Amino acid sequence: MTPFRFALAALLIFAAPAQGADRTIYLTFDDGPLNGTSNILDVLEAEQVPATLFMVGMHAQASAANRALVQRAKQLPLVTLGNHSYSHAYNHYRHFYGDTEGVVADMVRANAVLGLKPVVHARLPGRDVFRLPSMSKNDTSLGLAQEGHEEPDYEFVAASGFYLYGWDHEWVHKDNGEPVQSVDHLVSEIDHLFGYGRFVKPGKLILLMHDEMFQDGFDGKTKLTNLIAALKLRRYAFGAIQGYDD
Numbered sequence: 056m057t058p059f060r061f062a063l064a065a066l067l068i069f070a071a072p073a074q075g076a077d078r079t080i081y082l083t084f085d086d087g088p089l090n091g092t093s094n095i096l097d098v099l100e101a102e103q104v105p106a107t108l109f110m111v112g113m114h115a116q117a118s119a120a121n122r123a124l125v126q127r128a129k130q131l132p133l134v135t136l137g138n139h140s141y142s143h144a145y146n147h148y149r150h151f152y153g154d155t156e157g158v159v160a161d162m163v164r165a166n167a168v169l170g171l172k173p174v175v176h177a178r179l180p181g182r183d184v185f186r187l188p189s190m191s192k193n194d195t196s197l198g199l200a201q202e203g204h205e206e207p208d209y210e211f212v213a214a215s216g217f218y219l220y221g222w223d224h225e226w227v228h229k230d231n232g233e234p235v236q237s238v239d240h241l242v243s244e245i246d247h248l249f250g251y252g253r254f255v256k257p258g259k260l261i262l263l264m265h266d267e268m269f270q271d272g273f274d275g276k277t278k279l280t281n282l283i284a285a286l287k288l289r290r291y292a293f294g295a296i297q298g299y300d301d
């Protein structure tokens with residue numbers, strides 16, 4: 056083998072896996088268990104890709120069927136069950152984040168309901184906040200006035216046994232839960248974002264979705280299957296949240 060060919064071979068060997076590893080997508084689903092959660096689990100199982108389901112304790116307690124969904128999610132090796140609070144702040148975020156100890160108590164209550172032990176992968180309701188061993192980021196979408204009013208102590212929340220994850224991009228939904236972007240549109244957005252490379256962590260995109268988007272009425276199973284197939288075709292890698300902070 057000539058030196059040139061050797062160099063070329065080495066380049067191909069080392070370049071090929073790096074391409075996938077440089078472009079990793081973390082699928083995250085919030086607010087379950089809800090109508091839509093079982094479709095998500097079906098698709099993740101069929102497609103064999105990792106994902107995180109940030110669940111709400113109150114929703115887990117709502118019915119025997121929901122409790123069964125929590126157990127099913129926990130049994131799937133590629134699925135990480137995360138904490139998305141007990142109450143989802145009852146959707147009164149300003150009030151909720153005015154009391155950090157209350158936030159922690161609510162998160163700890165969800166741990167008990169979901170059967171999670173620290174350190175727990177978690178996402179705060181309604182807040183795009185990161186607190187991880189290697190990095191920290193506040194929710195830049197909040198106005199200064201609101202941020203000043205809330206003054207939540209996220210360090211204290213994290214120190215209470217939580218890795219907190221925000222997101223880089225969202226598959227948006229309407230008020231009734233129906234997805235806004237088509238799969239094709241979402242994939243082109245993702246391609247664009249990787250083109251610009253502006254992520255919280257380089258080469259890593261956390262995609263926020265909500266369980267209710269994937270109910271039968273919105274053809275959720277087909278849409279999620281099509282999304283994952285399109286991303287696989289483009290050779291994106293799918294990451295488990297445990298490796299995000301590496």
Ligand SMILES: [Zn+2]
Nearest residue numbers: 085086180181
């Ligand atoms: Zn939520």
